[in-house]
Amino acid sequence: MTAKTPDLLDPLLNSTRQSHTEAPPAPVTVAARDALLDKFDMAELQNCMHCGFCLPTCPTYLQTGLETYSPRGRIALMKGVAEEKLSLDAEFEKNMYACLGCRACETACPSGVAYGKLIETAREVIEDNKTRQGKTSLMRKLILRNVFLHPKRVRTFGTTLWITQALGLQKLANKTGLIHILPREIAEMQHAVDKVASPSKRKERRRIFIPVVGGTQAPWKSIPKIGFFTGCIMDEMFYETNQATARLLSKAGCDVVFVADQACCGALHAHSGEKSGATDLAKRNIEAFERASVDFVVNNAGGCGAALKDYRHLFANDTEWRERADSFVAKVRDANELLVELPPLTFHKPLHVRVTYQDSCHLAHGQGVRNQPRQLIQSIPGVELVEMSHPDSCCGSGGIYNITNFDMSMDILDDKMVDVQHTKARLIVTANPGCLLQMKEGIIRSGLQGQMEAVHIMDLLDRAL
């Protein structure tokens, strides 16, 4: 291999290049192109003009400085695989799953590349390929297919968690070190889990919250009927937050219904390449909320909201369901989004506290909801909102990323906590359960228990009512 005299733009370059670079083993036979690769959206991949504007917003690129950990790099790799220059192998899989899916790059992208879609497709191709080879990761099978697709099982998970906590087993396990029989990642994250609601308490949930009479005139002629989308994790681990949200909406003059037979939003499935699982869940939710005939479908988890608003894309080849998805999506609102449109809440308990707000990636980058939560926080008497630097940069939670890519997630979290501490805030306010858990973990990791608290925005607002 020598540095030749530059004859680079010779049209025969394609072949010359190969002579001194042993490229990755290309398919030897002229076998038919793998149909799986047609799932890649070449036009969208082509839209990336590799300007690199996304790089400074990508948490994993900022951690590593490596192009393979950047959105531009990942798109180039997808293109490489789609064009059969790279193989659909373990390295590609590792690189595609090293992405948090925070979509900060979409906000930064002047070309408007739909990166979120691209990464989901890449993972779908990887998973389909593995299924074809009879390989599926245990985690995936266990959690995504066997738990989240079945609302009852999610409830059982919540109950188990409650029993564990109620019996003090979690504490005991932590004390005795028995906790270490769990994988390191899960052992670490479970510290951050708060006390969950008991099964009997859940049973008491009123199905309907009646609008508070005497509230200011709503901007709508009739009382808006809200179908509350509880979210599976949200409802198991943060039951009280859902109750608080319903209270807030009813105080603001809405009729709130906990719609029966709703299912998980499917976000985790879509992000992990389980498109069929995501589609099944979407159908169940669309049907459930159609039956309930509501004006709005409201949720309080940025991640779920972004997935719900994205249902149309699951039905690209199904006109009937696409139309039903469209009318469903038109009704979906994040609780923050709706609350600022409703008559202002009346707060009776001023909270004299300095807070900082950590954007939920899928609320900010996915749904473009940035100002509304800030507006609501600032409407609470006594609350001082101090912005951290890069509030819309991911905390490292990324759905199940903090379990699947634990070390990277914790590095990102540690940097985030430095930004948080500079604000000298006592409360970190979030708008998504994953972020909330991660920020709680961040407080524990930086030894700030007792000095700092992570709270969901709906709970914060509820405290001041």
Next chain:
Amino acid sequence: MLAENLRQQFISVVGKKWFLDSPNELHAYSYDATPLLQSVPDAVIIPVSVQEVSTILHMANEHRIPVIARGSGTNLAGGTIPVQGGIVLNMNRFNQIYEIDEKNLTATLGPGVITADFHTAVEAVGLFYPPDPGSMRISTVGGNVAQGAGGMRGLKYGVTKDYVMGLEYVLPTGEVMRSGGKNVKDVAGYDLTRLMVGSEGTLGVITEITVKLLPFPATKRTLVVYCRNLVDAARIVEQIIAARIIPATIEFLDKATMKVVDDFAKLGLPLDMASMLLIEQDGAESQVVQDIEKIADIARRAGAAEVRMAATMEEGAKLLTARRAALSALSRLRPTTILEDATVPRARLAEMVQEIERVASKYNLQICTFGHAGDGNLHPTCMTDERDREEIERVEQAFEEIFHAAIRFGGTITGEHGVGMTKSKYLHLKVGEGGIELMERLKAAFDPNNILNPGKVFAKRDRRRIVVRQS
């Protein structure tokens, strides 16, 4: 792939973590921000010290392995494409600002510092580093220096080359050289610092940079001028300069560019206009106010359809940020976006704008134009599709005509992106055969084995822009 014994030797220099050569890793360093060009290296090495760089270059020179120094890979002329394979030397771990010298108004930093981060750091102590290339949020200062990058403030403040006072760089032999320093006046021998700036990684690898700083301007104001045709805007620019006013920035956007920028940044621009100018002046409050009023007056008299002052500094900053995204935003229109940076003396701007319009219609192409009107540096940008070979051929011919026109008007083939691969066949138009020959002799003095970024700047004349991708 490098031979196994060589791999091991390089790994022993930087450690396993910073030597990359898996298929995905190589693929991710096969491109930069230039359309159509791609070529995989044999290895990517990410050194952290000048000693490591020296050892790597020495070894590469011994074994005649090409070395392509690279920052964030945002250049637009194919400058960091490893077109003959070899080692991509990623300098982004040299990311420390070593010193901000407030007494001498200089800063010394590693080449891997991100340009915008450097701005933030010097501005925190009330100082100012004006060079602001479009990609500054991710581009590195080292990359800016190697490419001789420009930006939007060139009109009043000059460009990167006007700020570099001293350099440390490594030759292919591994020798570590120093040139220049903190002295405002220094005529000791040839100005090797100036020679290194814009040498596109073909002469040495820059490992440390000393730059000049200015006091941060007290205030700034942004003015927006809308015109009903392209040439009015160009005339307004000429008249402002002729009136002896030098604004910090005069940016020009045509209709199509306005539309895509508006789509991205949601600015609410009046899209029935044919072009707009973004004019910014900075300095002492009274002077800024006076200049802006004069400029507004000139614009109105020269036929502007509307002249509007940005209400706040934030609004002004938002407009300029949106303008920085123009190139990438244009790529929303067609799959491939090819832009050039032909530049003319300011007084010929209107003629150049008309010429670009003529060429676009002659070759039946969609060419949008935006750019740094104040310094005559335009960015005619062609929206095309790389899969359409016939159209790409027309694009090539159109740009060739545009380059010839620029030269005819006393301009140059590249104002701020560099020659790299995409303009090497036009270099002779600007510097002449004799100029190229002299440059080649200089190159041989620095890099006799041609290992540093081979295939750039100089090239055979008979080439066309073609799609270079590994098969």
